[in-house]
Amino acid sequence: MSSNGHxxxxxxTARPKTRAIVLHPDLxxxxxxxxxxxxxxxACGLAAAISLEVVHAEHISVSQPRPSTLFGKGVVERFKSLxxxxxxxxxxxxxTLSPGQQRNLETSWQVKVIDRTGLILEIFGERARTRExxxxxxxxxLTYQKSRLVRSWTHLERQRGGSGFxxxxxxxxxxxxxxxxxxxxxxxxxxxxxxxxxxxxxRAARKRVPYPIVALVGYTNxxxxxxxxxxxNSSVHTEDQLFATLDPTMRAxxxxxxxxxxxxxxxxxxxxxxxxxxxxxxxxxxxxxxxxAIIHVRDISHAETEDQKRDVxxxxxxxxxxxxxxxxxxxxxNKADLLDASARGLIIEPDGSEGxxxxxxxxxxxxxxxxxxxxxxxxxxxxxxxxxxxxVADGKTLAWLYRKGEVVARQDGDMETTVTxxxxxxxxxxxxxxxxxxxx
Ligand SMILES: Nc1nc2c(ncn2[C@@H]2O[C@H](COP(=O)(O)OP(=O)(O)O)[C@@H](O)[C@H]2O)c(=O)[nH]1
Ligand SMILES: [Mg+2]
Numbered sequence: 176m177s178s179n180g181h182x183x184x185x186x187x188t189a190r191p192k193t194r195a196i197v198l199h200p201d202l203x204x205x206x207x208x209x210x211x212x213x214x215x216x217x218a219c220g221l222a223a224a225i226s227l228e229v230v231h232a233e234h235i236s237v238s239q240p241r242p243s244t245l246f247g248k249g250v251v252e253r254f255k256s257l258x259x260x261x262x263x264x265x266x267x268x269x270x271t272l273s274p275g276q277q278r279n280l281e282t283s284w285q286v287k288v289i290d291r292t293g294l295i296l297e298i299f300g301e302r303a304r305t306r307e308x309x310x311x312x313x314x315x316x317l318t319y320q321k322s323r324l325v326r327s328w329t330h331l332e333r334q335r336g337g338s339g340f341x342x343x344x345x346x347x348x349x350x351x352x353x354x355x356x357x358x359x360x361x362x363x364x365x366x367x368x369x370x371x372x373x374x375x376x377x378r379a380a381r382k383r384v385p386y387p388i389v390a391l392v393g394y395t396n397x398x399x400x401x402x403x404x405x406x407x408n409s410s411v412h413t414e415d416q417l418f419a420t421l422d423p424t425m426r427a428x429x430x431x432x433x434x435x436x437x438x439x440x441x442x443x444x445x446x447x448x449x450x451x452x453x454x455x456x457x458x459x460x461x462x463x464x465x466x467x468a469i470i471h472v473r474d475i476s477h478a479e480t481e482d483q484k485r486d487v488x489x490x491x492x493x494x495x496x497x498x499x500x501x502x503x504x505x506x507x508x509n510k511a512d513l514l515d516a517s518a519r520g521l522i523i524e525p526d527g528s529e530g531x532x533x534x535x536x537x538x539x540x541x542x543x544x545x546x547x548x549x550x551x552x553x554x555x556x557x558x559x560x561x562x563x564x565x566x567v568a569d570g571k572t573l574a575w576l577y578r579k580g581e582v583v584a585r586q587d588g589d590m591e592t593t594v595t596x597x598x599x600x601x602x603x604x605x606x607x608x609x610x611x612x613x614x615x
Contacts, residue, residue: 395443
């Protein structure tokens with residue numbers, strides 16, 4: 176409630192953000208400065224993905240990881256005063272922490288501490304859209320939690336517990352928690368099995384979105400969200416209301432040709448994804464399978480840009496997503512503003528040929544016009560020519576065909592009107608399942 180007694184206009188008021196510190200322990204001393212900086216930036220990008228306010232970020236050389244706190248004593252003390260001074264609520268340690276390390280750091284610093292796996296899980300949790308995605312994320316979360324239940328399962332407790340492993344009165348709290356989590360995991364796995372078996376049905380149902388979907392994929396910090404905002408804000412005609420309320424990462428926009436698409440900003444790839452999160456990541460990315468076209472956004476100024484590209488392509492191909500007419504993939508080489516002239520010369524043939532990567536900058540707007548026209552083009556690649564016979568009485572479907580497609584020929588009969596029409600794959604599929612018409 177605002178002071179005048181009226182409810183606020185927006186539910187999402189500017190709620191104070193959680194203030195966080197990001198620490199990147201560098202255990203590989205050989206790393207060059209540029210790579211280390213990129214890692215710190217990535218960690219900050221991950222934090223930003225769940226709307227944390229990063230008030231300080233730092234990499235810390237750890238030559239001898241301490242079993243109790245990972246960092247050395249001096250570092251732990253130095254950060255204690257920084258945390259107090261900056262009024263920090265959360266510390267992100269961009270590395271795996273053992274349960275004991277996490278707890279000891281929380282005790283020393285008197286704030287919540289999460290490790291890299293915990294952070295990524297939070298992001299996946301926010302971004303999972305499909306049932307499968309949600310289940311996979313929950314499964315990964317529970318498995319992670321289970322491993323965090325520190326075994327104070329000492330010899331003594333074991334004696335108290337009496338005989339056997341079935342629990343009962345002597346069970347410690349940790350054992351009970353473990354058992355409950357274990358049971359929940361078993362249930363989740365069963366449900367997941369069921370969801371996977373019926374996945375194709377769900378996919379068919381989700382095809383009801385009104386326009387072709389174009390998904391932005393790529394590494395965290397490649398600039399997907401910046402580009403997403405630039406493209407959707409510069410579009411003349413957006414229908415924000417419909418999607419903004421449902422999902423801030425999907426927006427409709429109109430291309431120069433007049434065609435409308437839905438642009439979708441997807442969950443980012445991360446370097447060295449902890450292996451226990453691989454399934455959850457793939458499931459969260461599952462929406463990309465639904466996309467009619469993909470824009471692979473790359474940070475072309477990044478030290479590891481080629482490795483990142485290979486990584487993204489490998490994951491996509493394992494999801495059976497390869498560039499094809501039905502599923503075109505376009506590369507956007509982002510952060511062009513950070514390249515000097517010679518680097519530019521090496522990267523791209525400036526011929527603007529079809530299907531060639533587009534050099535862009537989501538920050539300056541350079542190249543975004545070309546990108547938009549390329550999107551317009553690839554969306555039309557898969558257009559199919561169909562002959563459709565529509566009953567004369569069904570004026571509605573005929574009008575739909577004129578609106579959605581390009582009608583190039585028409586024959587009016589007594590019973591049916593037959594048209595030759597170019598349609599997008601998504602619309603061609605729709606007409607094929609319309610029972611009142613005949614596709615010849
Ligand atoms: N110099 C430069 N920085 C960019 C560009 N696009 C994005 N960034 C910056 O890169 C960081 C990550 O961008 P973001 O859009 O959040 O990346 P995402 O994780 O892929 O969504 C932010 O600090 C952006 O300001 C660009 O074209 N040039
Ligand atoms: Mg983003």
